[in-house]
Amino acid sequence: MEETTMILVTGATGNVGGKVLALLRADGHKVRALTRDPGRAAFDGGADLEVVAADLGRPETLAPALDGVQKVFLMSLGANKATHDAHLVAAAREAGVEHIVQLSTLGVEMAEDAESNPLGHWHRVAEEALRDSGIAWTILRPNGFMSMNLGWAESIKAEGVARGPLADVPEAIVDPRDIAEVAVRALTGEGHRGQVYDLTGPQALTAREQLAVLGSLLGRDLRFETVPLSVQREMMLRHFSEETVNGVIRTLQEAIEHGSELHGRLSPDVRRVLGREPRSFAAWAHDHLHLYRP
Numbered sequence: 001m002e003e004t005t006m007i008l009v010t011g012a013t014g015n016v017g018g019k020v021l022a023l024l025r026a027d028g029h030k031v032r033a034l035t036r037d038p039g040r041a042a043f044d045g046g047a048d049l050e051v052v053a054a055d056l057g058r059p060e061t062l063a064p065a066l067d068g069v070q071k072v073f074l075m076s077l078g079a080n081k082a083t084h085d086a087h088l089v090a091a092a093r094e095a096g097v098e099h100i101v102q103l104s105t106l107g108v109e110m111a112e113d114a115e116s117n118p119l120g121h122w123h124r125v126a127e128e129a130l131r132d133s134g135i136a137w138t139i140l141r142p143n144g145f146m147s148m149n150l151g152w153a154e155s156i157k158a159e160g161v162a163r164g165p166l167a168d169v170p171e172a173i174v175d176p177r178d179i180a181e182v183a184v185r186a187l188t189g190e191g192h193r194g195q196v197y198d199l200t201g202p203q204a205l206t207a208r209e210q211l212a213v214l215g216s217l218l219g220r221d222l223r224f225e226t227v228p229l230s231v232q233r234e235m236m237l238r239h240f241s242e243e244t245v246n247g248v249i250r251t252l253q254e255a256i257e258h259g260s261e262l263h264g265r266l267s268p269d270v271r272r273v274l275g276r277e278p279r280s281f282a283a284w285a286h287d288h289l290h291l292y293r294p
């Protein structure tokens with residue numbers, strides 16, 4: 001890749017975007033981090049990093065963020081996903097961006113209507129905006145993130161209990177570090193344009209089995225308590241908009257009623273791109289164990 005290529009990273013203060021940013025910087029690429037609030041964002045200093053204030057919900061802020069940019073890592077959240085990605089893609093076209101690597105979600109091809117699978121449908125519309133743009137694209141469709149289990153940390157520390165709506169649905173959850181590594185390969189390597197990658201871990205595990213892995217590493221007996229969807233909904237409403245929460249609850253309901261063949265399936269794509277096996281949940285848990293210790 002040319003030394004002069006500037007890569008814009010959205011979600012740069014977040015989970016996957018933060019890791020994409022760190023990997024690109026470590027490899028010496030020119031990067032610009034997008035955040036709504038540079039004052040709040042805690043980026044390590046260094047002349048290599050440009051920080052830009054912009055908001056995917058405010059299209060007028062995006063032209064300056066994209067000025068001089070050739071490549072973008074694009075992520076956005078929840079019910080705003082389709083609108084926010086469409087804003088970025090439109091501004092990127094204007095700015096002459098060459099290639100966008102978009103974070104989507106597993107199963108988009110099956111999310112035909114917003115009614116039965118709102119979550120998948122938001123991502124599907126977002127993908128369509130990019131594919132129709134004329135800009136080169138790579139689409140990453142991850143399964144559930146291993147890091148979602150950090151939501152159990154407080155109750156595990158305090159009570160030895162994890163709570164969630166899905167106890168026994170196997171999911172080949174993926175390490176966000178693998179997602180970020182694939183994103184960086186797609187942004188900086190050859191042969192990834194026009195590719196869709198399904199990103200999973202190496203093993204399908206139910207929530208109870210994930211908890212057993214954590215319990216064995218911690219040397220503690222941990223218990224799983226199934227939470228009714230109504231309670232889960234109230235908990236989520238403390239953090240997310242009603243539209244986003246309703247969409248997620250609808251998707252969870254589908255998984256409870258019909259299981260999830262899709263989410264239990266193993267994909268070869270992490271191995272295809274990175275040339276190694278995806279990280280296991282045991283490896284993820286080992287590296288994050290301190291967060292679960294009282």
Ligand SMILES: NC(=O)c1ccc[n+]([C@@H]2O[C@H](COP(=O)([O-])OP(=O)(O)OC[C@H]3O[C@@H](n4cnc5c(N)ncnc54)[C@H](OP(=O)(O)O)[C@@H]3O)[C@@H](O)[C@H]2O)c1
Pocket residue numbers: 010011012013014015016017034035036037041054055056057075076077078081103104105106142143144145148
């Ligand atoms: N979690 C899962 O299990 C899972 C599974 C499959 C797919 N996904 C998809 O992965 C994505 C979530 O990735 P993640 O966990 O890395 O997200 P995250 O850590 O929750 O990302 C938060 C980031 O979003 C940025 N952001 C929020 N609103 C913004 C706005 N209006 N304009 C610009 N930036 C904004 C924040 O930036 P500032 O606050 O700095 O502005 C922050 O950097 C979602 O699209 C989700 O559907 C998740």
